[in-house]
Amino acid sequence: MEAKRLRLDMISNLPSSVIEFILSFLPFKEAGRTSILSREWKHHWTNHPKLEFIENVVEGDGLSERLRMLSHAKSKLFNDINQVMSMHQGPIHEFSLSMFVAGRCVEVDRIIDNLSLNNLKKLTLDMSGYGYQLPESLFSLHSLTDLYLRHCHLDVPPTFSGFGSLTNLHMENTIITNKMLLLFLSNCPSLKTVVLVSS
Template sequence: MKTRSMYKAERTSLNRLPDPVLETILCLLPTKEAVRTSILSREWRYKWTHIPKLRFELRDTTSELTSDIETAMNAMDMYDVYRVLLLHRGPIHELTLYFDHYWEHYEAFECDQIILHLLRNHTLNKLTLFGLYETEDIWYKLPASVFALHHLTDLHLCTFDIDHPSIFNGFGSLQKLVLSYVKISTKTLLHLLSNCPSLNTLDLHIDDYEHVDNCTINELLKCLPLIEHLTISGDVSQWLVLDSVPQELPTLIHLKYLCLNQYCISGDYGSAFLLALIKCSPNLEHAHLEMEYLLEFSVVKDKYSDVWLAHLNTLDLCFCSSSLEIEFVKFMLARSPKLKKVSILTVVDRKQDAKMVKTLLRAPRASRGVKICTWK
């Protein structure tokens, strides 16, 4: 058994850690656990009050207790959040809030109070709000106070009904925007994007189509002049007009990473949508494309014969290995002189995998150091 002197020696060694190291350790803990470190010693009592990152997992205390003890221990109610914010002494730069059936009781008012407190006393740079991710047909109304956080550089919203107030003047410093399973009109979306002049990363998944009006691919890309990382998920044909995709789109000169899931690259206009995006991204370095459905690639490929990707070095694909999709890979290999790795996820048997690889290896440039990997 450890003696009192041994415990004292351990506490002393912990206390000797540099403050930046202690801060990093505390920031990696859930906020409730970081607060509990105040019982370790007199020196640790107020260290948590200076950490710049806070993460709260809010749980309705009137609901049934979870069988997951660890989750229950980390969960907090709104009273706990208020106490932490009032006792906190240092600046707060990052805030993450997870809601688990909590909004049904407190709604947006409680969240507004938290954000308004941060607005008055701190310069918040990163905000993450997670709703009921696994619950269908439920969207939380996004608090209007979020749009007053003009110093935000990162904003991540999940399962929210988004509508900006009339006095919204934009996020001048916002660089990264993630909208996961949100309900938002394309009018609001375009207004939001056009008022984020520094935006370089966009991850977009619109999940409610009944209340979405259409916009064109041109309108969307014109709002993203500085975009470097673009991810589009969900069935965009429900809200993004694809039947008149022009060959010439606004050039995304800064785009380096493009990710499209299978619902984006499907249907009658999936091929045109894909090739139009590729053509307007001359500096693309990494493309992740999911093509699990048959495409009419051969019908439109001749219109995009002038595509040239001088900087593409990594290509990730998911498809059924049809002859048309193999033609697409050959098309990309022939137009990507710096391509070094092609990763292919297939849903066919290994014999077909081997046949597909042999076909691809006969494509132009495949014999010039391109590594082709197939996965099941």
């Protein structure tokens, strides 16, 4: 019993910088679960620099049942994202969102708007659906080094001044005209890797 208490005290008495260093190696969901370890660990997950959200696959007996469950799952996911982002205290360096979206989605637009206030380095938007229409606020993420887009629709505004730090670009089944793709690529002078995949 004494040995167990000693181990707990060792975990509780780690410096904040060490706790945050440890959490940086964990996936976001697992980092959040460490809040039960002790009172000192309770809020450290709110400084986690990598956020990842994946929509659960919805199964049901009929189409109307699946649509109802899908709507419920989406509401829960957006509620979770909003709650996490409102509690998050540190910078967000990596953000990943995987979900089904068709066309415009105001909730995702708001998330990207909020990310523009951070020093975001890596953005992954895996939108299995019919081409999520990316908002213009995407182009204000000037610190991006990695951009992964899947099933998105990208309209490059004529005022786009470029992503000077972008080194890795992956576009899969992303709707973009040749002219806009040229405009986009010509304004990303640091690109080292470009992957374009289309079905």
